Amino acid sequence: MFIELIATIFAGIACAGVAMVLNILTGRRLPKWVMPIAAGAGMIGMTISNEYTWFDRTAERLPEGVEIATMIHEESWIRPWTKVLPYTKRFVAVDIATLRKNENLPAQRLADLYFFGRWSPVSQAPMLFDCQKSRSALLIDGAEFGADGTVTNADWQAMEAEDPILTMVCKA
Numbered sequence: 001m002f003i004e005l006i007a008t009i010f011a012g013i014a015c016a017g018v019a020m021v022l023n024i025l026t027g028r029r030l031p032k033w034v035m036p037i038a039a040g041a042g043m044i045g046m047t048i049s050n051e052y053t054w055f056d057r058t059a060e061r062l063p064e065g066v067e068i069a070t071m072i073h074e075e076s077w078i079r080p081w082t083k084v085l086p087y088t089k090r091f092v093a094v095d096i097a098t099l100r101k102n103e104n105l106p107a108q109r110l111a112d113l114y115f116f117g118r119w120s121p122v123s124q125a126p127m128l129f130d131c132q133k134s135r136s137a138l139l140i141d142g143a144e145f146g147a148d149g150t151v152t153n154a155d156w157q158a159m160e161a162e163d164p165i166l167t168m169v170c171k172a
Contacts, residue, residue: 015042065097107132131170
């Protein structure tokens with residue numbers, strides 16, 4: 001975030017510099033408001049660029065075996081350009097490389113999910129999926145494994161059979 005702030009400030013300075021050079025080349029005929037407008041436009045342009053490129057930059061740095069399951073796009077009236085082209089604000093990735101299966105319960109899979117957000121830290125959570133019954137349980141609070149691998153005290157949540165996360169985990 002700090003690097004993006006510095007880049008935005010330098011974009012404003014660069015655009016103001018271009019306006020200043022243009023003013024000198026035209027014999028100082030441009031109005032005085034051109035430089036601050038150019039600086040502001042450069043900073044807004046850099047901010048927009050950072051928002052639209054965040055997902056691609058983050059996705060390409062994912063380790064091998066971690067695959068993107070779902071993306072959440074955002075549009076807002078505060079940012080009118082997002083009405084035309086929404087940007088990716090959050091996404092969920094599944095660590096397929098460390099996916100675990102239990103021979104005693106072949107329909108269940110245990111996977112690590114990673115939750116990425118534009119302005120939030122990455123969160124990781126282990127989640128158990130039941131591919132046969134289309135449900136999942138977050139294994140954070142109170143869930144325990146029995147000797148045969150069954151999970152007790154799990155808070156199972158129903159999922160749609162076409163859910164992209166469930167589909168990705170169950171096909172792996």
